[in-house]
Amino acid sequence: MxxxxxxxxxxxxxxxxxxxxxxxxxxxxxxxxxxxxxxxxxxxxxxxxxxxxxxxxxxxxxxxxxxxxxxxxxxxxxxxxxDSAAVTALADEMIRFAAGLRADAQLVADLSAARDAGDEAVPYILTPGAVAVLAEPEPRSFTINVQERDGGGIHTERCPRWCTSDHQADRDSEHGTFLCDIWHQADEVGLPMRISEGLDTHEDQVLVARLGAIPYTSNPKALVPHVNVELVAGTDMWVDEMGPQAFAAFIDSLAGHVERLRGVHAQLVQACAEWEAER
Structure with missing residues (x-):
């Protein structure tokens, strides 16, 4: 000291x-x-x-x-x-606050530009750097052959602005596509992490979030824009179909868990110091 x-x-x-x-x-x-x-x-x-x-x-x-x-x-x-600990915690919170403020500044700029151009209000997504961006400058559309059991014929689907899927599987289906299989998706956002399974250790993504919408499904939650979170990429373990309020609650629960992890870190630091002192 x-x-x-x-x-x-x-x-x-x-x-x-x-x-x-x-x-x-x-x-x-x-x-x-x-x-x-x-x-x-x-x-x-x-x-x-x-x-x-x-x-x-x-x-x-x-x-x-x-x-x-x-x-x-x-x-x-x-x-x-x-005190020092409280100031440090406040500074960490201000970093998070500043990232959100920058994102909302970009959102306001995007919405203002759309309003001035006479366009309808547009959705936005956040990049990993917490910058609000439009996934596509203009809407896209694609045409599919509809599965005979779904009525047949030709269907043209317009993608939301945030959709980044190429819908290649829908367009190339040999026997046609069921309308309920059309799934609009944005790019996924995951946290890189080293994962161990038995003796195997590899790089993977955890808490993989993706914005999506399935416009012809019978599931009312999936019918509108929502976010799915896969706990570990490729494991098919999901937190499914969260709307804005549910996703905000999910984020808040993660923030609370981070604070609990900080408490475990403090325990670890103390345990290591005591371990070395006793050797």
Whole structure:
């Protein structure tokens, strides 16, 4: 652990000697917060997240009351401060928040462009980089021979904008295609992971999510756009047909599980340290 003297010495060597009369390295030395001889409040420079016009949206600063532990205050200085662990957790959450904000910014741009062009509102998908994009700039269509037992004839199907399937199997079927077998799908999104099965270890994808719709099925959940999640690619183990609300709940449950995994990681770190100490 770094002592106050070490921190002050480091600040001095880096050309950042504190203006604080008590030598607190981050303190700006504001006379107003040092006027009371019984209690000095040490505050660092206020840092802020600003709009393009410079208007602050969120501010924070490092703060320490006398010899108490330093904390970070977010926004209102009268609210309780955050310790190091809480600040780290908040920073991780802000990374997730920023990715979502960028995605929604792109979504607004896409929808605004479509509105200005007089087009109908269009669905969007998120790339692994959390950027909202249209899967296809223009809708596609394809023609199939309908299976005789399904009425026969020719059918032209228009793909949703997000569909990336080439529908090759539907178009090339020798005996025709059942309409209920037409399946619109977007590109799948999975998490790369090393998987072990017995003595075999290989690279694979887990939690593989794919947007899809089966427009002529009798299953009402699959009839409309939905997301399926395959737990491990190729294992045929699925979380099936989630609409927007169900998929949002699924994502929230994963986020909660990540926090539980962080707790297991902390246990692992402690267990390893104790194991080495006893050897």
């Amino acid at each position: 770094t002592s106050l003297a070490q921190a002050t010495d480091t600040a001095s060597r880096n050309g950042r000697l504190s203006a604080c009369p008590d030598g607190v390295p981050f303190c700006t030395g504001d006379p107003e917060t040092h006027a009371d001889p019984r209690e000095h409040i040490h505050r660092g420079p206020e840092r802020s997240l600003n709009r393009a016009d410079g208007t602050p949206v969120l501010t924070y600063q490092v703060e320490q009351w006398d010899d108490d532990a330093p904390e970070v205050t977010i926004g209102d200085a009268d609210k309780p401060g955050l």
